[in-house]
Amino acid sequence: MQMILKHTTAGLALVASLLFFSCNSKKSDNTSTISTNKATKITTPVFNGDSAYNYVARQVAFGPRVPNTPEHEACANYLAGELKRFGADVIVQEADVVAFDNTMLKAKNIIGQFNPEKNNRILLFAHWDTRPFADYDKDASKHNTPIDGANDGGSGVGVLLEIARQIGKAGHHLGIDIIFFDAEDYGQPNHLDLPYKEDTWCLGSQYWGKNPHKPNYTARYGILLDMVGAKNALFYKELYSLEFAPELVNRVWNTASDLGYGQYFAYDQGGMITDDHVYVYQLTNIPCIDIIQHDPSSPTSFGSFWHTHEDNMDNIDKNTLKAVGQTVLEVIYSEK
Template identity: 40%
Template sequence: MNATGALNMTTPRVAPVRFLCAATALLVAGCLDSSAPGPTPGSPGFDGLRAYALVEKQVAFGPRVPGAPGHQAQLDWMLARLDSFAPEVVSDTFEHISSAGDSLVLVNVMARFRPELDRRIVLLTHWDTRPTSDKAADPARRGDPIPGANDGGSGTAVLLELAALMADVPPPLGIDLLFVDGEDYGPTGDDMYLGALRYARQIASGDHVGERPLYGLLLDMVGDADPSFPVEAHSAERASVVVRKVWRAAARLGLSEFF
C-alpha cells in the first residue's frame, strides 16, 4: 500500500486519523479467512489518535537516517514498545557500505504474535527516513533530511498501534510485524531497500525466523490526508491472489472510498 502526499504534522487533521483506523481494520480483516470470527462486541479497538501521536513521537526524534542520533533513539523506543506488547521480538543487525563509502549499521526488527503457529503472514514497513529532500519545492532545501512523518513514520505508527491491539486480542493466525531499515538511504538503487532485500534473501534461502509467511502486506506512505490506494501494478502481476483478497476485504468493510 502506498499513498501520495504528506502528513502535515503542524496542523493535525481528522482524515489521517480516520484512515489509520481504516487501514488497520483492513489489515486485520485481510489476515483472516472469510470464515474466521471477527472482533467481539466490546473488544479493544484501534486507537487512531494514539497512532497519530506515535507519528508525532517519531518526528520529534529528528531524522531517522542511519547513523543519526534520531535513528538510535527511535530504535531504542521502538524496541521497548514492542517488547511490552509482543511475545517475541527479534532484532537483525547488519552492515552496509554505501556507494559513497559510508559505513552503515542497520537493524531490522520483527515482533512476532502467536509465534507458536506455523500459518503466518508478515506485515511490514520501513522505519528509517531519507537523508535528503530530493523533491522539495525549494531547491535550497533538497539537501536537508526529510521529517519522515508520512514516509517512514505513518506505516510504523500503524504497525506499532496494531501491536498494542494484538496484545489484547491475539490474532487467529501468526502475524509478524517487520520494521525494515535502510529503505531510503540512496540516492542510487544500490543503497536503497536494504532491509527489505535482506529479508527477501533470508526468505529465499530459508534462513529466516519461524515459518515462511503465506504472504506479506507492505505499508509505505499511508498517512496521506486524502488517501487513495489503487491496485499497484507489480503486486497485481506477481501476487494477484493476495491483491484480490485485500481489496475484497476493503469492500466488505465499506472502505471502497480508500481502495
Template identity: 45%
Template sequence: MILSFKFLTTALVVGLVGLTSCKSKQEPDAVKPDAELAQVQFNADSAYQYIVDQCAFGARVPNSEAHDRCADYIVNVFKRFGLTVNEQKTTVKGWDGKMLQCNNITASYKPELRERIVICSHWDSRPWADADPDSSKHREPVMAANDGASGVAVMMELARQIQQLNPSVGVDFVCFDSEDYGAPYWGPQTNDENDWCLGSQYWANNLPKDYKPRYGILLDMVGGDDAQFKFEYYSMQYAQNVVAKVWSAAQSVGADNYFLQQDGTAVTDDHIPMNSIANIPTIDIISDNGNGFSRTWHTTIDTPQNISRETLKAVGQTLIQTLFEEK
C-alpha cells in the same frame, strides 16, 4: 522508494476487481458484501501519537543519534505489547560508499505458530529532501512522518490490539531500515535501483530456510491527507490474490474511498526483495495520487501536521479485517 514508470493494463485490473459475472476460477472475489466484521476497532488517535513520538527524535537518518534512539523506542513499544522482538543489526553500503548501521526490527505475535503473515514498513528517514519545491532545502533531511513513521505507527497500533483480535495465524511486524538511502539526483543513477531498500535486501537474503509465511503486506505512506491506494504493478505481478484479499477487506469496512479499484504505477520498494529474493508473495499499500506519490514525498513538509487520522483509520481497520478473516 521510487516510481519505476510501469503501468498495469486495463485488462489485468478488470481481472482483479472481479466483477463476479466474469470472474475466472483463479480470481478471488474482490467484494464480500456479507463478510463478518471484526469487532476490534483501530484507534487512529493512538496511531497518530506513535507518529508524533517517532518524529520527536528528529529525522531517523542512518548513523544518527535520532536513528539509534528511535530504534530503542520501536523495540520498547512492541515489547510492551507482549511481542517477541528481534533486532537484525548489520552494516550496509550506501550509494556514496558510506557504511550504514542498519537495524531491521521484527516483532512477532505467537512466534511458535508456523502459519504466519508479514506486515512491514520502513522506519528510516531519507537524508535529502530532494523533491522539495524549494531547491535550497534539497540537502536537508526528511522528517518522514508519512514516508516511514506512518507505517510503523499502524503496525504498533495493530500490535497493541492483536491480543484482543486473536487472529488464528502468527504475525511478524517487520520494520525495515535503510530503505530511503537511494541516490539523489546529484548522485550516480543506475538502472537496477539496488541502492534503495538496503535493509529489506539484507533481510530477504538472510531468512531461515523454513520461514514460509503465507504472504506479506508492505505499508508505505499510509497516513497522508491526500492518500489513495491503487493496484501497484509489482503487487499484481507477484501477489494478485493478496491484493484482492486486502481490497475486499477494505470494501467490507467501508474504506473503498481510499482503496480504489484502479491501476497504479510500479514502485521500487521493500516488497521487491520480499518477492524476488525471499519468495514471499507481498503487496505494497502505497499512496498513489495519479501524478506520483503524496505531495509531501521527499520534502521538508513530511511532518505530523500533514497526517490524516482518517487515512490511518482506513488502513488500520482494513488490516484488522484482513487478519480477522484469516483461517
C-alpha cells in the same frame, strides 16, 4: 521506494497513464467487524486512529531517523520497546549495509513475533528510517538535509504499532510477524548528477531477505504499508503487487470497500514501485503486496510533499490511518 517503468539515468521514471473511476464513498462506523467461517467466529479488534496518529507523532518527535545518527538509535530503542510492551518476541537484526555513495550504514531491522512457535504465519512490514535528502524540495538549498518523514516512514510504522497493540490485547490464532525495515530510503538521490545504480533502495529488506531472522522463514503472504497516512490519500493497485499476489490485492481492496473505506482504495491500477515488497518476494518467494499512496496529479506520483520538508505531521490524517489499519486487521483476522 522508487517508481519505475524502466531504468533511466535521469532518476525516477514515471508511469505515464492511469485510468480514473469513481470510488466507493460509504462512511465507516467505529464498531468492530465480525469475520465468520464454518468452524469459528472471530471478532476483529477495533483499530484506533488516534492511537496510530500518536505513534506517528512520537517517531517524528525524535527528528529524522537517518541511519548512523543518535535520533535513529533512539527511535530504534523506542520501536523495539513498544513491540515488547505489546507482547511480541522482539529481535533487532543489526546489519552493515553499503549505501549508493559507499557510506556504511549501521542498519537495524526490528522484528516483532506474535506466537513465534507457530509455523503458519503472516508478515506485515513497513520501513522506519527517513530520507537523508530532501531531493524534491522546492528550495534547492535544502536538498542535502534530512526530512521528518511523517508520512514516508512514520505512517506505516504507526499503523503497524497500533495493529501490534491490538494483537497483543486480542491475541491471534496464527503467527504474526511485524517487521520495521531499515535503510529503505537511502536510495540514490535525484538532485545529484550520478550514473544510475541498481538496488540502492530498500537495503534493510534486501539484507533480511538474504538473512531472515529464522532459517527458511516463510509466511502465507506479506503486506507492506508505505505512505499510508496522508489526508485524502488514494491507494491504487500497485503493479508489482498484482504480479506477485493478485488474489491478495483483490481481497484487501474488496475488504476495504466492504468496511466503507472505498474512497481510499481505488480499483484502478497504479505504477510499478520498487519497494520493500519487491525484495521480500524476490528473495523469499513470499507473495507480497504494497499498500502505498498514489497521486496521479503529482509529477512524482507520490504527492507534492514527497521527499521534501513538507512531509510533516500537518499531512497526517487519523481517518486515513484508520481506514488502512482497520482493513489490514480485518484481512488478518478473517484468516482460517
